[in-house]
Amino acid sequence: MAHPSQLGFQDAASPVMEELLHFHDHALMIVLLISTLVLYIIVAMVSTKLTNKYILDSQEIEIVWTVLPAVILILIALPSLRILYLMDEINDPHLTIKAMGHQWYWSYEYTDYEDLGFDSYMVPTQDLVPGQFRLLETDHRMVVPVESPIRVLVSAEDVLHSWAVPSLGVKMDAVPGRLNQTAFIASRPGVFYGQCSEICGANHSFMPIVVEAVPLEHFEKWSTMMLEDA
Amino acid sequence: MAGEEESDKKNGFKVLGILDVQNTPCAREALLHGSGGSLAAGLLHFLATSRVKRSFDVGFAGFMLTTLGSWFYCRITNAQLRMQQRLIQDGIKNKVMYEGTSLDTISKPKEQEPCPSCP
Numbered sequence: 001m002a003h004p005s006q007l008g009f010q011d012a013a014s015p016v017m018e019e020l021l022h023f024h025d026h027a028l029m030i031v032l033l034i035s036t037l038v039l040y041i042i043v044a045m046v047s048t049k050l051t052n053k054y055i056l057d058s059q060e061i062e063i064v065w066t067v068l069p070a071v072i073l074i075l076i077a078l079p080s081l082r083i084l085y086l087m088d089e090i091n092d093p094h095l096t097i098k099a100m101g102h103q104w105y106w107s108y109e110y111t112d113y114e115d116l117g118f119d120s121y122m123v124p125t126q127d128l129v130p131g132q133f134r135l136l137e138t139d140h141r142m143v144v145p146v147e148s149p150i151r152v153l154v155s156a157e158d159v160l161h162s163w164a165v166p167s168l169g170v171k172m173d174a175v176p177g178r179l180n181q182t183a184f185i186a187s188r189p190g191v192f193y194g195q196c197s198e199i200c201g202a203n204h205s206f207m208p209i210v211v212e213a214v215p216l217e218h219f220e221k222w223s224t225m226m227l228e229d230a
Numbered sequence: 231m232a233g234e235e236e237s238d239k240k241n242g243f244k245v246l247g248i249l250d251v252q253n254t255p256c257a258r259e260a261l262l263h264g265s266g267g268s269l270a271a272g273l274l275h276f277l278a279t280s281r282v283k284r285s286f287d288v289g290f291a292g293f294m295l296t297t298l299g300s301w302f303y304c305r306i307t308n309a310q311l312r313m314q315q316r317l318i319q320d321g322i323k324n325k326v327m328y329e330g331t332s333l334d335t336i337s338k339p340k341e342q343e344p345c346p347s348c349p
Binding site: 008015018022025026028029031032033035036037040044048147 | 245246248254257286287293294
């Protein structure tokens with residue numbers, strides 16, 4: 001999860017998010033170099049004693065400041081498109097989970113093998129135990145096996161919501177009457193937090209998402225326990 | 231322990247408020263190489279031509295080119311290493327998972343001895 005006053009991305013927990021982080025670093029380096037260039041040009045223009053009021057048809061500089069931005073844009077676009085197509089690759093998911101948005105909670109359905117479904121409500125602040133995070137914890141987490149491709153089908157029962165987990169690099173709108181699909185692989189075991197990302201009413205800020213990635217045998221024990229409790 | 235790591239990440243220095251050089255791989259090396267390249271190019275040009283302003287321009291161009299070159303080289307090398315690491319991880323995982331089965335690519339099947347009485 002994010003630490004206090006964090007500005008940058010959270011640590012990546014999926015291969016796609018790792019690629020997005022690397023692309024972001026690449027884009028920021030290019031932005032830094034462009035900003036440095038502009039600053040240098042401003043200082044040079046302000047500090048020169050030379051003036052020429054009669055410049056006409058300066059072909060060379062025109063060519064430079066047409067070609068250079070085009071080259072910069074290509075340098076940014078190529079890795080960007082690579083990641084775009086990487087995210088759209090057809091993978092063979094090991095598990096499909098339906099995430100349904102409600103006002104104001106999420107419900108998850110694991111219907112591949114048995115009918116397992118549960119609601120996930122935010123833990124109120126007064127019910128938190130020491131060590132838990134305010135406005136982020138839920139009573140039931142979406143548990144997934146680690147290192148397995150997971151397909152998440154996102155929809156909503158009432159108004160627009162959005163299912164987002166930043167550290168997994170996942171965000172998908174939950175639209176009533178529409179089934180949206182996204183996929184991720186949790187590279188490491190852990191607990192990953194997200195929040196509803198589409199304004200959906202009074203408690204829009206109070207319907208978080210918690211994904212817990214565990215080894216497969218733990219996932220099997222958890223699903224057995226949840227089915228028995230149901 | 232986690233708190234110390236978080237405070238280190240929080241205190242990362244951002245050049246021009248844009249790029250966190252402490253926490254971004256290859257950023258610090260690229261900027262240092264760029265600074266060195268800039269100094270070298272500007273100084274050499276000045277020694278050759280004694281033109282101050284133009285030497286500053288050449289130095290700045292040297293900074294841009296050296297930074298970009300160092301950055302791309304370091305990032306491409308890191309990407310290749312990451313790819314190799316992922317392949318090795320998958321290979322280890324598959325070896326452990328498929329050892330002893332027909333899908334095991336490491337151990338070769340035992341050669342059957344020829345049957346003397348077979349036609």
